[in-house]
Amino acid sequence: MLLLGKIGLGMAGVALAGAGVLCSEGFVQVNVVEKQPHGASIHIIAPAMLAPIAVRLAPSRAFEEAAGQIQPQLPVIDAALDGLRESEDMVIVQVDAPGEHMQVAKSGGSIIVDVDDPAAIVHVSAPIRAVSSTIDQLAAASPEANPL
């Protein structure tokens, strides 16, 4: 009985530590609400650490096209994300037009994109570190990065 208790405690500890590590990079949040009648409403919150792992584990063919487009821009994207990581919280881009609002901001180590247009309301929040790792993983999947 005592042994079972110890094993249970150990497993709970491992699970807790695993959850802690998984959540250590924050969360990616995606909310999409379509404005049309019976439109879709999607709400996703996932540990940010899963994104680069998912890209790494997925078949590289799935990302070949995106990876090919990202690869040439990688130095610029990396420089921008590094700069963003060190900057203070701020609104980077804001566009307001009749019936439309779009904002890209940095807040608390995350990039936040908000779009409100006649079709939908979209909110995406992702930790910069996770975005950076995911883009690096994506670029690594490009044919140019793996010529053999």
Added chain:
Amino acid sequence: MQPRIRTRTHVAQALCLLVAGIMSLAATAIAAPAERYIHVNVQDSENSANVHVNVPLSMAERILPAINNPDLHDGMISLHRADLNGVDLRAVLNAVRTAPDNEFINVTNKDADVRVAKSNGNIMVHVIDKKNRGQKVDVTVPLKVADALVATANNGQLDVAAALRTLNDAGDVLLVTVQDSGQRVRVWIDSRSTQ
């Protein structure tokens, strides 16, 4: 403890606190120079649209050298020889720097009015494009920024990365204004992260 000793101890404590406060303020000032931002604002009255862009200068400084295409390489813009028309930019800037504040160019014709002047350490360009709905363009470039553009660049190149670094030390400045009947575009530098 005797009253005199207690008083001296209190004075010493107050002095220590004062010195610590001053040192921490100085350390903060030295360690974290105020970030400066380049702002772009577009007001499109025809479409009732408004665009705000705010970018820390340090971020722009990082991004610029990473962009590599035929016209922008390692933070340098290559000017085409046809654009320069044999003009030695460095020599022109040297001449402008040593000249007193003045209007150097004033051209008025049926297509456009162009004025170029030096004022308070800035080069100022005013253009009215009569063919393009009377579009007005005002450009103000601090002389030291203009110097940085050509200081380390070969003739036919502009060192934009060096200019950005110099803008960090320049004061708040409205760099570009473009205005016509439908749109107003402004580009400026200051130390506020918002507009």
